[in-house]
Amino acid sequence: MIENYNQTIKDVQSIKILPTILDVIVQSTGLGFAVVAKVTSKKWVTCAVKDNLEFGLVPGDELDIKTTFCRDVRRTNTLVVIDHVNEDEKFCNNPIPIQYGFQSYISVPIVLQNGTFFGTLCALDPAPNKLNNSKVIGMFTAYAELISFHLDAIEKLRLKDLEIQKKDFLLESFDFVSSHDLQEPLRKIQMFSSVILEKNCETLNSETIKYLNSIKNESQRMRNILNDLLVFSEFKKSSQEFVPIDLNVIVENVQKRLSKDFSKCNGEIVIGDLPKVPIMPDQIEQLFYILMINAITFKSNNCNLELSITSKIEYGSDLAYEKLDIGTKYCKLVFTDNGIGFDPRYNEKIFGMFNRLDTEKQSHSTGIGLTIARRITENHKGFIIANGELNKGATFTVYLPMTQ
Structure with missing residues (x-):
């Protein structure tokens, strides 16, 4: 398994309703194997599986993409459905069903909201089955859309978390800057203004004294603002x-x-x-x-x-x-x-x-x-x-x- 797919598998596994979806597919169609796979131009990776046929696939296992119909689903963005391989003119001589030993098969594309092809929702069985009908196809399509919806929601939540982390980093940076880099110059402005007033109060005219007092007061006000901003940032991440x-x-x-x-x-x-x-x-x-x-x-x-x-x-x-x-x-x-x-x-x-x-x-x-x-x-x-x-x-x- 390629390490890059770890997060993808975790995302799929985090969809709480997915085990129920796979159970319903198996029980309602009679198919013994159902899987959600991540499909790229080079990879087919198991993300979630219901395996009553003991194929042995578990999340993280890969198949050669060339030996799957999912490659065609990805290329055409259309489903593949087979009721009975031996009686299907298009697929009866195809080596893929022979390799995996199935007679009935369905694979539906999972497409994300932004149009990106994610993978497929597949199911198969060694026995023939009536799959090529509106009821079964509609069910698989609806479940594929539901999986897509959850994956989009997971990605949006991840982006929101990253945004929050960035804001937290900025808040921490602000805490450091405001608690020292900004406070210290203001403190010195206040101190120097006070020193000038104390040492030169008899020689300074009233207007200059007024200006110096204004500098002291405004510096204190700015320090108060910075302190309040610090309180706000602390309470935001409390x-x-x-x-x-x-x-x-x-x-x-x-x-x-x-x-x-x-x-x-x-x-x-x-x-x-x-x-x-x-x-x-x-x-x-x-x-x-x-x-x-x-x-x-x-x-x-x-x-x-x-x-x-x-x-x-x-x-x-x-x-x-x-x-x-x-x-x-x-x-x-x-x-x-x-x-x-x-x-x-x-x-x-x-x-x-x-x-x-x-x-x-x-x-x-x-x-x-x-x-x-x-x-x-x-x-x-x-x-x-x-x-x-x-x-x-x-x-x-x-x-x-x-x-x-």
Whole structure:
């Protein structure tokens, strides 16, 4: 066997329905041998076989292509069917049936979606058989098309996996570059700007000081963006295990992290009784952090911040969101604030990377946080939706499955 055909054989063997197809062929036609073969101009390779005749062929075995009718099937892209070799004027003196000892035979082409000839679906038997009829030919043709469909799907999946691997490689490359090559120059820009300000504050004019402070602030903002991009890439490839966690514990952790921020804005947070949910703890804590810091960042200047977090558990069929699986039980989390809100037209756009909708407060946001929030919910096979009302506040609703 040529090593190059190993993957082809594995692909055919991975078609779960194929053994059933070969069984049905043998049982419904009375033929004792059925096979899927990879056929090229030079090779005939067994990929899957049902052998009640004890021919002895197993996946990986080869036949001389010149001693098969499959060579003709490949050349003409048409089937070959024989009811009774001895009574068939075209094939009665052909050496191939004599060599393999069969009297009835059928071989149908397997052609991939792009027009490439893959191989054949064949069956034969030492006894004559009625094969040259629409019922048998239709069955073989349908099964050949089904095999072709599965092979195409396998190839598409392989290409998708390669694409994912390339993206993962790019993410890893980005992780390295952003964590050092990009961060270090920004750190030095900040440091040198600070040194200039400290050592020359008395001799610098106000405009120069303003520019230097802007350089420091923009450098810090760029570092924040890079950090958020790192978080996004890490969560995209995260393989953390799901653990049943009381979400009240998650909220307490985030409140501790944001205690100073809430105090500065005189914020009040009201938390309902939250359930225990199977989650990736680090990710869900980050999700809560993003939604809570978002409320702080976009609070109204006209009133103190009020943020509420409530929950309920219901089946998808009882929740008013069309993307939910009706038979799955979800934890519905609702984050509601009285901040500046946003136009409802941006309910979906707000989750796009670098989309910032408020010009006055955009310097406080990297434009990546809500993109990370959506990625986290997707990692949990859940969903997040936003509903905003300009100058009245925003509501973020998160759906997390109760089973993983």
